[in-house]
Amino acid sequence: MSWQSELDEQERRRQLAAELGGADKVARHKAAGKLTVRERVAGLVDAGSFEEIGSTAGFPEYDSEGRLVAFTPANVVCGRARLDGRDVFVTGDDFTVRGGANDGGLREKFAFAETWARRWRIPLVRLVDGTGGGGSVKHLETLGRTYLPDVPQMTEILDALSEIPIVSLGLGSVAGMGAARVCGSHYALMVRGTSQLFAAGPPVVARTGQVLDKEELGGTHVHVKNGTIDDEVQSEAEAFARARRFLSYLPASVYELPQRTPCDDPAERTAxxxxxxxxxxxxxxxxxxxxxxxxxxxxxxxxxxxxxxxxxxxxxxxxxxxxxxxxxxxxxxxxxxxxxxxxxxxxxxxxxxxxxxxxxxxxxxxxxxxxxxxxxxxxxxxxxxxxxxxxxxxxxxxxxxxxxxxxxxxxxxxxxxxxxxxxxxxxxxQWGSLPIAGGVEAAYRAVIEAAPDPAAKRAEIEARLEALQSPLRTAEAFGxxxxxxxxxxxxxxxxxxxxxxxxxxxxxxxxxxxx
Amino acid sequence: MAASIVSPVAGQLLRCLVLAGDEVSPDTEVAIVEAMKMHIPVSADRSGRVARWLVAEQSLVSEGQPLLVLEG
The missing domain is CATH 3.90.226.10 (2-enoyl-CoA Hydratase; Chain A, domain 1)
Known part of the structure; x- marks a missing residue:
């Protein structure tokens, strides 16, 4: 007796999960110039280092005999991996399932993905490509009621910023909770042209009378200039490279110290x-x-x-x-x-x-x-x-x-x-409470105005003060x-x-x- | 295609360093704007030919204000 048949069943689910939201949706996603969530994970982490967690979590359909006939994976793909040899946790949204919205995930898996890294004191990298936590107002009819807005793990998610490095890569149109997950990081990037970020997207904004496309409303040109994100990049590959580079300067958590790396640039080098x-x-x-x-x-x-x-x-x-x-x-x-x-x-x-x-x-x-x-x-x-x-x-x-x-x-x-x-x-x-040029007017106004040649007087006073401005004089006083x-x-x-x-x-x- | 070169800072347009008809490259300094008592060079950041100035020397300019139009 062996348990091979169960393992085979599990493998079948893994293969179905690998198809993401289906060939059509994957093709449309890629036609928009974006990588799939699995391509993103592979592009980010050290080759072969991704150990997926929850690989078969999702939405199965069974026939009357209890046989699996279809399977839609949860739209959160997550797991442990290594970046340049160091442990990290990676979580990625799958836009091909429910547009990456949280209602296409499993609440438990989303919570797990957002909180696991902190518990194990390793960095978290988010590959964000999804909309809000609520998904769609259609959800109202399914639920038959409404609810007070809350993300049960929000306190823990935000508190993690005080314990582990968090890098967020905005890789598509992100709104609501997706936008907050990009901003709620120590280093936030967006890809020019394929990523946009907003509190609410163009259809909602249009109701206020502002008719804008998503790029006009929340493209990188908007957010690199206002500090919503740190930098824009030209490609997803560049985003992965910058995420790795950023983390290389930081410890795995606040409970460790940044590591020294070998250096062949002489400390005594002069310039x-x-x-x-x-x-x-x-x-x-x-x-x-x-x-x-x-x-x-x-x-x-x-x-x-x-x-x-x-x-x-x-x-x-x-x-x-x-x-x-x-x-x-x-x-x-x-x-x-x-x-x-x-x-x-x-x-x-x-x-x-x-x-x-x-x-x-x-x-x-x-x-x-x-x-x-x-x-x-x-x-x-x-x-x-x-x-x-x-x-x-x-x-x-x-x-x-x-x-x-x-x-x-x-x-x-x-x-x-x-x-x-x-x-x-x-x-x-040079230093001081006030720069000389502005300060002279205020301090010597009466003297300047009373002089036969005010401009010459101002110049004379400025020259006198300039001479006192040498840092050598400050150093003499041990200032x-x-x-x-x-x-x-x-x-x-x-x-x-x-x-x-x-x-x-x-x-x-x-x-x-x-x- | 016409494009404008904008002032990177608010200040006073001290000097125009190129004339209508001049060819510029990304490194060409086209103007000096004074802000915080510093003379701040404005680079073209692209190639083209100066079509016309939009602002006269000594004018106050705001951050992001177009200074001149480039064509080509």
């Missing part, structure tokens, strides 16, 4: 161009990204959120193999001034660093918060104060390199509240700890990373109140 990269003309801009590339481990720079809050560059990188979070000003956008969006972007990166124990390197160039009518309308001081709170509440080791400007309240974002704090200044640095040769910045940063490594501590983050 000759950095001695002259900052223009002497204070109004002239320079490119920050080549500076980032020059000081971190070769090839390790991974920018996040390039298309929004652009006066602040954020991302992950390595120093002598140690993963770190990076903030850096971009003078090409408002001279590096922190806009409301830049503040929100700073908060997102600092929270990521604090949650997963990544030391922070800040290449500082902040002329202030953005000023003017538009800036006030955007609520820059509200978000700015929130960002300052996020910075100062963070306790991970922090190293500031004062590249150029640090002025006003925004200039306080140079450093966090950690006792493990290092600060180096380039000779091109900045050390001025360094920019060419040797990398070696200082690598020593910081090594010094910071043993200070990193595991555990859940706990943020204070943010104004």
């Amino acid at each position: 000759e161009q950095l001695i002259s990269v900052i223009p002497r003309n204070a109004r002239a801009v320079y490119k920050m990204r080549p500076i980032i590339e020059a000081v971190f481990d070769a090839g390790s720079w991974f920018e996040i959120g390039k298309a929004w809050g652009r006066s602040l560059i954020t991302g992950l990188a390595r120093l002598d193999g140690w993963p770190v979070a990076v903030l850096a000003g971009d003078p090409y956008h408002y001279g590096g001034a922190w806009t409301a969006d830049a503040c929100r972007k700073a908060i997102r990166m600092i929270d990521l660093a604090q949650t997963f124990h990544l030391p922070v390197v800040h290449l500082v160039d902040i002329p202030g918060f953005l000023i003017g009518k538009d800036a006030e309308a955007s609520g820059v001081m509200r978000y700015g104060t929130q960002a300052l709170a996020a910075v100062r509440q963070s306790t991970v080791p922090w190293c500031a390199v004062m590249v150029r400007k640090a002025f006003g309240m925004a200039g306080l974002a140079q450093r966090n509240g950690s006792p493990a704090f290092l600060r180096y200044a380039w000779p091109s640095a 900045v700890e050390e001025i360094i040769d920019p060419r040797r910045t990398r070696s200082y940063l690598c020593r910081f990373a090594a010094l910071a490594a043993p200070l990193r501590t595991t555990g859940r983050p706990s943020f204070g109140y943010r104004p």
Whole structure:
């Protein structure tokens, strides 16, 4: 006697499940330029590493003899896998069954898929291609009643963000719960052209009088600029590659520390161009990204959120193999001034660093918060104060390199509240409560107006004050700890990373109140 | 096909660096906009020929405002 017949029956169900929503629906899905959920899983994980869980969960149909005649798989495909050799949990929506809507799944399987990774303290990758939790209003007639909106596991799903890394890839039109599952992550991507995201899709929005197609309403061009997602990619394959790369900088959970990887870029490597990269003309801009590339481990720079809050560059990188979070000003956008969006972007990166124990390197160039009518309308001081709170509440080791400007309240974002704090200044640095140009008018108005030649007087005062602005004078008063040769910045940063490594501590983050 | 080049920031259009009829490539700096006391170059980001300017030097411009029209 053997149990082979049952195993054969099980295998038959697996084969039926592999057909997803049927040949027609799969063909239509692929014609839209999208991969099937099983192709997506295969494209994401290490070859042969996917161990599916719930492979035969679904909706069977039996004949009167109790024989299986048809089978529709639940539209959640999930399981354990390995990414670059590390354990992860993957859950993918199957758009070919009920458009990926949750009513085409099994409630228990959906809950399992969303909560399992956290219980085992490994990262979760979501391949999102579905609509809301409710599915369709047709469901009302089946049920014969309505219900208060709830997702029973929602508390646990959101709390998982404080314990494990979550990456969400938006791979189709996602709305409602699908949209929330994309946003409810540490790293959210969408594929240009084949992915859209909205609170509600075009037919619902049309009822408000706004007639838009799905791309106009919620294409990547909308959401990369408002911070709803972090980045757009050109293909699903690129999304998988970026998900793997993002996770490579993070520990499996907050109960572990980010791992050092081998590094063949010498820690003592100098970068000759950095001695002259900052223009002497204070109004002239320079490119920050080549500076980032020059000081971190070769090839390790991974920018996040390039298309929004652009006066602040954020991302992950390595120093002598140690993963770190990076903030850096971009003078090409408002001279590096922190806009409301830049503040929100700073908060997102600092929270990521604090949650997963990544030391922070800040290449500082902040002329202030953005000023003017538009800036006030955007609520820059509200978000700015929130960002300052996020910075100062963070306790991970922090190293500031004062590249150029640090002025006003925004200039306080140079450093966090950690006792493990290092600060180096380039000779091109300048700082103060107020930039001279604006401040002279206010402080010396009477003197300037009384002068026979007010313009000449203003110039004379400005020149006098400029001379006092050298960072060397601040260093003499120990107002900045050390001025360094920019060419040797990398070696200082690598020593910081090594010094910071043993200070990193595991555990859940706990943020204070943010104004 | 005509396309416009927009200002990446709100500020004052300080200088127009190209004239109608000039050919530009993605790296060409077409204008300088002053914002937060910095002179911020605006790149063409695409190739084409300048059809016309939409904004005069010294005008205030908003973020995303079209500065000039490119054709080709």
